[in-house]
Amino acid sequence: MNPLRIGNFSGFYGDRFDALREMLTGGELDVLTGDYLAELTMLILARDRLKDPGAGYARTFLRQLEGALGLVQERGVRIVTNAGGLNPAGLAAHIGELAARLGIPLRVAHVEGDDLTADHPGALAAHAYLGGFGIAACLRAGADIVVTGRVTDAALVTGPAAAHFGWGPGEFDKLAGAVVAGHVLECGTQATGGNYAFFQEGDVRRPGFPLAEIHADGSSVITKHPGTGGFVDVGTVTAQLLYETGGARYAGPDVTARLDSVRLRQDGPDRVRIEGVRGEAPPPTLKVGLNRLGGIRNEVVFVLTGLGIEAKADLVKDQLAAELAKSPPAEVRWELVRTDRPDAGTEETASALLRLVVRDPDQKAVGRALSGAAIELALASYPGFHVLAPPGKGDPYGIFEDTYVPQGEVPHTAVLPDGRPVRVPPP
Known part of the structure; x- marks a missing residue:
């Protein structure tokens, strides 16, 4: 089976506006992911929602998509993004309206159930970090664009990989490999020389965004489109792999990835192969981010x-x-x-x-x-x-805290392109 080519066009809310179009036109891809959510972003979106109950999503994405929707259809690239923030259903509806206005027949789905604000009095926003199987359900149902709320950053990659290769919840090594690839992609150009200690080793004036070629066994190759700036080597991938991690076991909602099993090797210019990743069962709880x-x-x-x-x-x-x-x-x-x-x-x-x-x-x-x-x-x-x-x-300031809830208490739900809600069982 051919590898699944997954690219990234956003590492945060405010990243390079033209990156979506650049990734669509720069080379071959199957899926494009956009990560917009940080803890601070959730607070910003929560304050937006206080002013307008219909807000709460990353407005930038809708503007980016308006100028690139025709390319999405033409190239046959599926888009998976957490730009839905606090209102994935609202953003999905706006995308559907945009597609109808432009006369582009694309199927839109979304993932919900992460919003636990009602269960946490005093919190401006409380959202569980969901895994990738809601995304997978949407893609298997034929969605061209999948919008989520709060999911783990790596879920934007594990979901498409699970859908494409038919992985089930118990295939921990394969899922762990996708988690590692997703973790490398999630911060965009940090994997291609951006914010890199040894930036002088390459031209990083305008680094290209990364992509991963994911194989059926969970191994992957991190690379970028030909002719784009920046560089990909074992050092840039290692730096991003260690970013925001704190130990050998990298726990997530779908799998616990063993970072001490990861093996990296240069596989040619701007190509780093990731292999040997082992996975273990995920924890029985989900992290919930509380913003107040x-x-x-x-x-x-x-x-x-x-x-x-x-x-x-x-x-x-x-x-x-x-x-x-x-x-x-x-x-x-x-x-x-x-x-x-x-x-x-x-x-x-x-x-x-x-x-x-x-x-x-x-x-x-x-x-x-x-x-x-x-x-x-x-x-x-x-x-x-x-x-x-x-x-x-003076200005208001936010406080971020986290807590944990049993996975079974979170109503992880995939809302398919036909509007049908499908509950995603805990692993």
């Missing part, structure tokens, strides 16, 4: 220029401590950043930055209380007093 608002954060950055930097910093700290004591914030943090240098040639290079950050559940404690106290020092503090920008009212 922690309160209001505000900051002011004082610019200290010339001599006596530390004495000037101490003066500002003493002056503001007395003012903030009238209504003390829950958290006060000072940081002196020594960007200055001796005998500097410009005012900027003779300056250090003193940053004050305050946090509190009550905006009054960190809003006007801080901005007023800081600006009133303008003519009554250290010589050369100025700040990078006037402090404002």
Whole structure:
């Protein structure tokens, strides 16, 4: 059986806008995946949904797709993305409307059941990290585009691989191989020289996005389209493989991948083969990411220029401590950043930055209380007093926590192109 060619066109919400079109036109592919969700992104989308209940998905993806939908059909490439965020059904509906408006007959499905917010009072968003078998069910039912909410990043690859090769939930070695390939692809150009410690070994001014050629036994080759920038070698793949991992066992909802079994070897220019991956049963629980608002954060950055930097910093700290004591914030943090240098040639290079950050559940404690106290020092503090920008009212900040629930308690559901919901059983 020919390998399944899976590419990536997004590693985060805000990644290269043109990457979807670049990947569709740059070479042969069977599936394209887009990863948009980080813990912070879920908070951003949750705040969007507070303003508009119909929001909660990555709007960028819909704009990217509008300019590339004809290519998707022409090339016969299936799209799998977690851009659905907090509202996969909403994004899937918009994609269907877009396809109808453009006269392009594509079948859209989505995966839901990850949203457990109702079970976690006080959370702005609470979502379980689902596996790939909901995606697989959608693809087996003929979907051209599959939209998910919160799934593991690697599930965007394990789902298509399981659907293509007919893998079942117990084929742990094969699934583990796909998890490893998915983990390498998930951050886009980090696998092709981006953010790489040894970036000088290749031209990384505009690295191409990666793709994986996945075989029926779970082994794979990581590469990129011909003629694109960046480079793929054992080093870039190793760096991404170790990214955000913490031990030999990489647990996920479909399988626990044994990272100590992974074998990498250069398989030609810009080609790295991954083989030997062993898998074990997944844990009986699913991780749930909880996002909540922690309160209001505000900051002011004082610019200290010339001599006596530390004495000037101490003066500002003493002056503001007395003012903030009238209504003390829950958290006060000072940081002196020594960007200055001796005998500097410009005012900027003779300056250090003193940053004050305050946090509190009550905006009054960190809003006007801080901005007023800081600006009133303008003519009554250290010589050369100025700040990078006037402090404002403060902004909300989020807190991410995680918890775990039994897999069987999460209603993992594939909503097929015909609208039929199919429950995905736990492994």
